[in-house]
Amino acid sequence: MNMPQLYGGIEAGGTKFICVVARGPGHIVEEIRFSTTTPEETLGKAVQFFRPFVSSGQVSAIGVGAFGPLDLNPESSTYGFIASTPKPHWSNTDVDGTLQRGLNVPIAIDTDVNAAGLGESVWGASNGFDPSLYLTIGTGIGGGYIKDGKPLLGLLTPEMGHIRIPHNRELDPFNGSCPFHGDCFEGLASGPAIEKRLGLTGADVPEKDAFWDIEADYIASALMNYILVLSPKKIILGGGVMQRQFLFAKIRRRVHELLNGYVSDKNVLENIEDYIVPPGLGNQSGSLGAIALAMQIDATNKDRQG
Amino acid sequence: MNMPQLYGGIEAGGTKFICVVARGPGHIVEEIRFSTTTPEETLGKAVQFFRPFVSSGQVSAIGVGAFGPLDLNPESSTYGFIASTPKPHWSNTDVDGTLQRGLNVPIAIDTDVNAAGLGESVWGASNGFDPSLYLTIGTGIGGGYIKDGKPLLGLLTPEMGHIRIPHNRELDPFNGSCPFHGDCFEGLASGPAIEKRLGLTGADVPEKDAFWDIEADYIASALMNYILVLSPKKIILGGGVMQRQFLFAKIRRRVHELLNGYVSDKNVLENIEDYIVPPGLGNQSGSLGAIALAMQIDATNKDRQG
Numbered sequence: 001m002n003m004p005q006l007y008g009g010i011e012a013g014g015t016k017f018i019c020v021v022a023r024g025p026g027h028i029v030e031e032i033r034f035s036t037t038t039p040e041e042t043l044g045k046a047v048q049f050f051r052p053f054v055s056s057g058q059v060s061a062i063g064v065g066a067f068g069p070l071d072l073n074p075e076s077s078t079y080g081f082i083a084s085t086p087k088p089h090w091s092n093t094d095v096d097g098t099l100q101r102g103l104n105v106p107i108a109i110d111t112d113v114n115a116a117g118l119g120e121s122v123w124g125a126s127n128g129f130d131p132s133l134y135l136t137i138g139t140g141i142g143g144g145y146i147k148d149g150k151p152l153l154g155l156l157t158p159e160m161g162h163i164r165i166p167h168n169r170e171l172d173p174f175n176g177s178c179p180f181h182g183d184c185f186e187g188l189a190s191g192p193a194i195e196k197r198l199g200l201t202g203a204d205v206p207e208k209d210a211f212w213d214i215e216a217d218y219i220a221s222a223l224m225n226y227i228l229v230l231s232p233k234k235i236i237l238g239g240g241v242m243q244r245q246f247l248f249a250k251i252r253r254r255v256h257e258l259l260n261g262y263v264s265d266k267n268v269l270e271n272i273e274d275y276i277v278p279p280g281l282g283n284q285s286g287s288l289g290a291i292a293l294a295m296q297i298d299a300t301n302k303d304r305q306g
Numbered sequence: 307m308n309m310p311q312l313y314g315g316i317e318a319g320g321t322k323f324i325c326v327v328a329r330g331p332g333h334i335v336e337e338i339r340f341s342t343t344t345p346e347e348t349l350g351k352a353v354q355f356f357r358p359f360v361s362s363g364q365v366s367a368i369g370v371g372a373f374g375p376l377d378l379n380p381e382s383s384t385y386g387f388i389a390s391t392p393k394p395h396w397s398n399t400d401v402d403g404t405l406q407r408g409l410n411v412p413i414a415i416d417t418d419v420n421a422a423g424l425g426e427s428v429w430g431a432s433n434g435f436d437p438s439l440y441l442t443i444g445t446g447i448g449g450g451y452i453k454d455g456k457p458l459l460g461l462l463t464p465e466m467g468h469i470r471i472p473h474n475r476e477l478d479p480f481n482g483s484c485p486f487h488g489d490c491f492e493g494l495a496s497g498p499a500i501e502k503r504l505g506l507t508g509a510d511v512p513e514k515d516a517f518w519d520i521e522a523d524y525i526a527s528a529l530m531n532y533i534l535v536l537s538p539k540k541i542i543l544g545g546g547v548m549q550r551q552f553l554f555a556k557i558r559r560r561v562h563e564l565l566n567g568y569v570s571d572k573n574v575l576e577n578i579e580d581y582i583v584p585p586g587l588g589n590q591s592g593s594l595g596a597i598a599l600a601m602q603i604d605a606t607n608k609d610r611q612g
Contacts, residue, residue: 147453152453152537159569162534165470166470166489167472181566225470225531228467228469229469230536258487
């Protein structure tokens with residue numbers, strides 16, 4: 001009897017790890033969640049979780065969407081490492097190699113947002129729309145751009161959350177919370193920026209607070225830049241801040257105003273509700289995206305073997 | 307006797323057309339330049355110029371880098387048209403079809419900046435660096451992003467010159483010159499923006515004028531955004547404004563300051579003189595880029611024919 005082919009996926013967050021064995025959104029066979037402690041303990045638990053599936057031959061590749069900064073330069077001797085990070089114990093951790101040695105299957109590693117973007121493009125809201133952009137607005141701000149079915153990789157992992165946008169100092173004298181750039185997009189609009197400015201978390205700021213128009217303006221400015229530079233066919237907004245659903249309408253309206261008719265495509269101008277949308281996979285974009293990474297590396301390896 | 311294979315290239319500008327028959331930078335066989343008048347006359351001259359080379363079988367494909375807005379959606383019924391443009395006579399001009407019917411060879415059409423970026427990546431300053439970004443800062447501001455050897459194409463032609471960047475209203479109260487967005491990047495930093503603000507063309511503003519630090523700040527802000535979003539391995543700055551060579555040092559210094567160590571790649575941090583550079587092909591990026599487009603479509607067609 002043939003057992004169905006399955007894949008392993010790890011959403012490796014700075015707070016918690018989610019490991020799944022699956023072959024798609026409706027086919028999650030097993031899932032485990034645990035806190036991110038030391039690399040030894042955390043990666044050890046992951047190896048332990050996957051080992052039986054690997055031993056039985058059901059899982060032949062594992063994908064990882066990891067917090068960063070990640071070294072994804074294929075020519076680097078520290079490829080697949082988490083580089084220097086303020087998170088205790090995790091600087092210079094060889095995530096790729098540790099899993100590889102522990103399980104002896106191909107590991108595909110990418111950033112958490114690239115994995116989530118890929119998951120959305122394979123099974124979620126951006127399925128059938130290429131290129132697409134997945135943006136998370138939460139503790140940090142990061143984006144995953146999927147083009148020709150793959151996350152964009154250039155000189156370095158794109159860090160599009162840190163772009164410079166106009167800062168409305170008149171209405172919003174807050175200096176920004178980014179330790180590197182002060183009032184970059186993340187420094188103005190992330191969850192910690194909201195909390196530092198207002199003394200309340202984004203979840204607690206009342207819907208009628210005038211601040212939300214400023215927040216929507218910052219997000220819309222950044223989206224305008226991504227649209228003009230990357231020309232995505234779908235934009236997905238996820239993350240903690242975007243749990244406030246009323247933000248979507250404010251952001252769409254402001255993007256429309258800012259573009260001011262410049263972009264002639266009717267998807268942007270007339271159907272903006274279908275253009276800027278929440279994740280189709282809810283909070284599973286990341287873990288299912290890791291499954292999609294595993295499927296891609298498995299297919300590539302099988303192609304090579306003829 | 308075999309005649310060497312040649313290609314046709316058209317740099318189709320709003321002011322002038324440059325047509326070349328060539329197979330690379332050292333091998334330009336013939337070149338003609340003429341003013342852009344009506345589509346009939348201008349495209350007619352181009353057809354006339356290329357006809358003998360096509361008839362003799364020496365030229366079997368022609369590339370075009372054109373002013374815009376261009377419709378490059380392959381599913382559109384007006385693919386290869388110049389769409390609605392303020393330039394008299396040129397709105398809704400079927401550039402692709404007119405050349406195709408006049409010469410009966412495959413035509414590859416793209417934006418002027420995408421062609422220039424491609425030319426630079428094949429023979430110029432970004433050769434061997436993929437992805438790369440070519441930015442022109444002149445009458446307008448536009449960018450061509452080359453990834454995997456091809457210009458990026460998404461929902462629409464990217465219009466990265468119109469991104470939103472911080473506007474230093476204190477030192478620079480000018481409202482911006484963009485009819486769509488006021489103080490977007492192009493509205494603040496293009497040639498016309500300089501002239502409207504100072505009453506002098508960029509060529510005439512003295513090098514010691516404090517304005518150049520503001521200009522460099524705007525350009526550096528935009529470059530920072532492109533770096534964080536697109537992660538190019540080389541950035542080329544061309545166009546009229548960049549003829550003021552001293553701007554390069556100011557821009558590089560300011561990009562370095564703005565990134566503030568965030569990007570850990572040593573190419574950016576330590577060798578920024580080799581990262582942000584002038585075009586390697588001088589003023590031939592566009593026409594040679596059109597030749598590169600022709601070579602690409604020719605190779606694709608030959609592949610298809612087996």
